[in-house]
Amino acid sequence: MTGLWTLFYKELLRFWKVGLQTILSPLVTTLLYLLIFSHVLESHVQVYPGVGYTAFLVPGLVMMSMLQNAFANSSSSLIQSKMSGNVVFLLLPPLAYWEFFAAYVAAAIVRGLVVGVGVGLAGLWFTPVTLAHPLWMMAFALAGCAMLGAMGIITALWASGYDQMAAVQNFIIMPLTFLSGVFYSIHSLPPFWQALSHYNPFFYLIDGFRYGFFGVSDVSPELGLLIVGTCFLALSLATLALLKSGYKLRN
């Protein structure tokens, strides 16, 4: 287990050392969203009865920043190692493929949570936030970060360069997060788009996470967690299979 812990610690230290870029800058970006959207929409939109738009928006932005940062952590770390060639430092030692997986996902979770907590705390400045079901909130936060951490590994394994990495980030991850109900409840959408949203796993993450705050959700949290958990399991098995086969790492 020493190998796993060392890799986990190394991954933590890596993003911590460049904290301006990995923690502070996503924090500032998210707060700008919060500032602008709450300013424009607070007096016009009420998604749930009795919940102000800013209060509705905060959990959505927290989840969004967690997802994006969890993804960014594992994917950018691994692609950098691959491109610079220093991934051999991880391939020469007797690290098992599951240790490799666990360390990257765990570090992605920590990075996601650190940014998420930061956004959440800053959100308190704008609006009081209630916590109806903290355990549900935690469960969805962990599931979301873990899922995106695994997606980050898959992407970095597959990508042959930074261009392909950025493509996945901008054409898959960003649309899925933006269209998952961060800024709105899917009930406000036309039926077609509402139905389509149910095929977006990120929707269940944000919906369930919000349930932790307000006790209100579009889908029951049990069903949400089941769907999210299944997605995470499937992604994990896929990642483990890729790592075990040495896909694009051990040719």
Next chain:
Amino acid sequence: MTPAIEIREVHKRFGSLHALRGVDLTVEQGEFFALLGPNGAGKTTLINILAGLSRATQGCSRVMGYDVVADYRDARRALGVVPQELVYDAFFTVREMLRFQSGYFGQRKNDVWIDELLHNLGLTDKADIYTRLLSGGMKRRVLVAQALVHKPPVIVLDEPTAGVDVELRQNLWEFIRRLNRDGHTIVLTTHYLEEAETLCSRIAMLKEGQVIALDTTHNLLSAHAAVQVRLKLNPNRLPDVLRPLLAAEKAGCFNLVLNDYSGLEVVLATLREASVVVDVLEVSKPDLEEVFLRIMGQAGKEAAR
């Protein structure tokens, strides 16, 4: 005794390229072994297969008796590899890198050995510097330290002295020799053949994915090396009988190539009979470079047939 390295019938194909064509090689424990060959011969591919960085298409390899695929954890613990590429992690200092590498191999609190490595490689004052800020030679030393951090019984160095200055090269070899004396098995690839000649007791030569020569350094030198003789004669004319031995005629000197030292006697006897006086006579010692070129050349001719 279990061989340090055992390679059996290893083939590697990259698409249509047949990079290794049935390599068989055994390196015993405690040997100082050289793997030579021109660029693209398959040396690095072979090392990558041993290290688990690449998978053989066919055949099997063992390190200290452990199969590199089936018992990969034990095999990798037994092996330290200095990669050819000058890679480093921009985020960390030398000491951090060594601690991580040690941890990946399951060894925590390894600072005594890490300090010793830093000292022996002249890196003590660089320990807390980011590896990206070091010069090429220093980065190379860090790679060596990283390969040795888990005290592997078998050490593979893939062109460790490429681009390294003379002084460091000397220090490095002194250190590697000491490790060899302490019982570590050393395998190296290099393009500096004089290094292989002075350091290694046994040599394998690889060409186009095949082992074309495998013997002790001494045997290779005596079996394949031609003796070169430079003669300045008075009168300046080479007897016709000796013409077939002439390799070059330069600055009034004749360069002859003989198969061995006994040929020298014949040359001198012929000259005496022809009443030619020898003004200058230089015999050059056979070196590995010539042997290498000869063997590579022969293999080329055989392949062309």
